[in-house]
Amino acid sequence: MVMDAVGSAASAVGEALGLIKPDKAKLVCTGDNMPSGETEIECMFNPTEYRLTQTLNVTRNNTPATDGGTPEFSGTNAMTLTTQLFFDDFSSLEGDVTPKITTLLGWTRPTQSSRDKKKPCPPLVSFKWGGNPQLDDFSGYLKSVVVNYTIFRKDGTPVQAKVDVIIEGQQEQIGGQNPTSHSINSRRVHTMIDGDTLQSVAYKELGKPAYWRAIAELNGIDDPLRLPAGTVLLIPTVADAARNA
Known part of the structure; x- marks a missing residue:
């Protein structure tokens, strides 16, 4: 009874401090491109x-x-969750x-609705668990699902499995997606080369x-005529440039 009381007290303290998370983690399909079957999988056990x-x-x-060359930033890759x-x-x-x-494996395949629209693609999936703000707006495609079945019934039916999952983030594009469309809402850098002004x-970066x-x-450039090759410039967004023009 003493041990039970200690355990209950520890549990209460853990919940009060937010150390114990009774909520189950979930994988949830999001967006308009929904699969025809299940759209949510609740984890039997929360991941470690x-x-x-x-x-x-x-x-x-x-x-x-x-030394080592002049760095030029050319974009940020999609975030992945593993x-x-x-x-x-x-x-x-x-x-x-x-x-x-x-169901999980089915989410790696194009949905019927996307096939009907002649634009086949799988559903977007998000990982829901706890209060991490980095996950709030994160969703993406199941890039990899690796299933390892470990325990079976006598007839061979799997009753236990470990599944390694990788979700590659997908964000809505704002503005253009090619070098001449000048994305409206992204900053990048440009490294000056000989002949650049x-x-x-x-013109090249903003149109x-x-x-x-x-x-x-x-x-913070006072003299635009004195910019040697190798100078790294931060490029404003098109919207900011238009406001300051």
């Missing part, structure tokens, strides 16, 4: 960990004056973990030479 990965693309232009889910139906008389896993950079003043202001 999950990993978020965010990387960016940097190319380096070799120059005699700079975790392992545990499915266990061993205690049930006719346990079977395959229905949930079949602020006007030419403004209008007149936006050179916005670039100069953002980078």
Whole structure:
């Protein structure tokens, strides 16, 4: 009884501190492109960990004056979420973990509605658990689902499985998606090369030479004629450049 009391007290303290999370983690289909079957999978057991990965693309232009080359930022890769889910139906008389896993695998395939529209793609999936703000707006495609069945009934039906999942984030594009469409709401950098001027950079990156003043202001440039090759410029958004033109 003493141990039970201690355990109850520890549980109460843990819940008060937010250390115990009774809410079950879920994988939920989001957006308009819904599958025809189940759209939510509640984890039988919460994962012990999950990993978020965010990387960016940097190319380096070799120059005699700079060791390692001059870095040029060319975009941020989609965030990925990696975790392992545990499915266990061993205690049930006719346990079977395959229905949930079949649903999960189905989310890697194009939905019927997307096929009907001649634009086949799988549904977007989000990972819902706890109060991590990094997950609030995160959704993406199931890039990888690896199933490891570990325990079986006598007839071979799987009753336990570990599933490694990778979700590759997908964000709605704002503005253009090609070099000449000048994305409205993204910042990037440009590395000056021989022959570059602020006007030419403004035309290349923002579509209008007149936006050179916005670039100069953002980078604190007083003399736009004295910018040596290798200078790294932060490029404003098209919206900001238009306001400052």
